[in-house]
Amino acid sequence: MNRVTLFAICASAGFLLYILEMVRRRKLREEYSILWLSGSALILVLSLKQDWLVVLAHAVGIVYPPSFLFLVGILFILLILIHFSIAISKLHMMNKKMAQEIALMKANREENAG
Amino acid sequence: MERTPPRILVVLPAYREERSIGGPVRSLREHYPYDVLVVNDGSTDRTSEAAREAGATVLDLPCNLGIGGAVQTGFQFARDRGYDIVVRIDGDGQHEVEDIPKVLEPILAGKADAVIGSRFLGETGYRGSIPRIFGIRFFRLLVNLTTGYRVTDPTSGFFAINRRLIEFYSNHYPSDYPEVDAYILMHRLKARTVEVPVRMYDRTEGISSITAFRAVYYMVKVTLSYLINCIRRFG
Numbered sequence: 001m002n003r004v005t006l007f008a009i010c011a012s013a014g015f016l017l018y019i020l021e022m023v024r025r026r027k028l029r030e031e032y033s034i035l036w037l038s039g040s041a042l043i044l045v046l047s048l049k050q051d052w053l054v055v056l057a058h059a060v061g062i063v064y065p066p067s068f069l070f071l072v073g074i075l076f077i078l079l080i081l082i083h084f085s086i087a088i089s090k091l092h093m094m095n096k097k098m099a100q101e102i103a104l105m106k107a108n109r110e111e112n113a114g
Numbered sequence: 115m116e117r118t119p120p121r122i123l124v125v126l127p128a129y130r131e132e133r134s135i136g137g138p139v140r141s142l143r144e145h146y147p148y149d150v151l152v153v154n155d156g157s158t159d160r161t162s163e164a165a166r167e168a169g170a171t172v173l174d175l176p177c178n179l180g181i182g183g184a185v186q187t188g189f190q191f192a193r194d195r196g197y198d199i200v201v202r203i204d205g206d207g208q209h210e211v212e213d214i215p216k217v218l219e220p221i222l223a224g225k226a227d228a229v230i231g232s233r234f235l236g237e238t239g240y241r242g243s244i245p246r247i248f249g250i251r252f253f254r255l256l257v258n259l260t261t262g263y264r265v266t267d268p269t270s271g272f273f274a275i276n277r278r279l280i281e282f283y284s285n286h287y288p289s290d291y292p293e294v295d296a297y298i299l300m301h302r303l304k305a306r307t308v309e310v311p312v313r314m315y316d317r318t319e320g321i322s323s324i325t326a327f328r329a330v331y332y333m334v335k336v337t338l339s340y341l342i343n344c345i346r347r348f349g
Contacts, residue, residue: 013148029140030182061154069321095177096179096289097182099156099175099176099183100175100179100183100186100187100190101173102175102176103153103173103176103187104187104190104191104194105170106173106174107171107173107191
C-alpha cells in the first residue's frame with residue numbers, strides 16, 4: 001500500500017468518524033448529515049478499492065482516473081450547496097411566518113390589555 | 115334588510131418613517147371613516163410611537179421582512195379581523211390620502227376585485243427619472259403581454275383589494291417587490307382589475323451607481339419571480 005492510498009484512507013475515515021460524532025452529539029442534524037456521510041463513505045470506498053475508480057472512470061469515458069475523483073468531488077460540493085440554499089430558503093420562509101405571527105399576537109395582546 | 119357597510123382597513127407599511135408617518139395617519143383619522151393600520155417593518159426609530167400617537171393601530175414586526183412581508187402582515191391582520199377591503203398606501207408622502215376614495219370606488223361598486231392607482235392615467239403630473247420610467251415601461255410590456263390586462267402603472271404601490279384577494283395574499287404574497295408579481299397572481303385568480311388615476315411623487319431625484327445596480331437587480335429579480343409565478347402551483 002503506497003503513501004497516498006494510506007493518506008486517503010486515513011483522511012476519509014477520519015472525516016466519516018467526525019461527521020458521525022457530530023451527529024451523535026446533536027451538533028449536526030441527521031437530515032444534513034446524509035450527504036456528508038455518503039460523500040465520505042464514497043471516498044473511503046474509492047481509496048480502498050482504487051481499481052473500482054479506474055473502472056468507473058473508464059465507464060464514463062475519463063482516461064485519467066483522478067479526474068473522475070475531482071469530478072465526483074465537485075458535483076458533491078455542488079449538491080451540498082444546493083441543499084444549503086434550499087434549507088436557507090425554508091428557514092427564511094419560516095422566519096417570515098414567525099415574525100408575522102409575533103406581530104399579530106402582540107397587537108392582539110395590546111388590545112386585550114387595554 | 116339593511117346591509118352593513120363594508121369594513122375598510124388602510125394599511126401603511128413603514129420602515130424608518132418616524133417623521134413622515136404621522137401626517138397621513140392623522141389626516142386619515144380626522145377626515146375618513148377607515149381603520150388605519152401601520153405595519154412597522156422592524157424599524158428601531160420612533161416610527162411605531164409616532165404612528166400610535168397619530169391614532170393608528172400598529173403591528174410591530176420583530177425584524178425587517180421587506181415591503182412584501184410587511185404588507186402581507188397587514189393582509190393577515192385584515193383577514194383575521196374580517197375586513198372586506200384593504201387599501202395599501204405609502205406612509206412617506208409618495209401618495210395622497212385624498213385619492214383613497216377614488217381607489218375604493220370601483221370595489222365598492224362591485225366592479226373590480228383590485229383597483230390600482232396609476233400615475234400615468236389622466237393629468238396626474240407625474241415626473242419620474244428616466245431609468246424609473248424605463249423600468250415601468252418594461253414591466254408594463256411584460257404584464258400586458260402575459261396577462262391580457264391593460265396596465266399603465268405595474269409598479270404602483272397604491273391599491274385596494276377585496277376580501278377574496280385579502281385571503282389569497284395572506285398566504286401568497288411576493289416578498290421583495292410585490293406589485294408587478296401581484297399582477298400574475300391576480301391574472302391566475304382571474305381577478306378583475308381596474309386602474310384609476312392618482313397623484314404620485316418620487317421621493318428623490320437622480321440615481322447613484324448603487325441604486326443603478328439595484329435597479330438592474332430589481333428588474334432581473336422581478337422578471338424571474340414573475341415568470342416563475344406563471345408556472346407555479348398555488349395550493
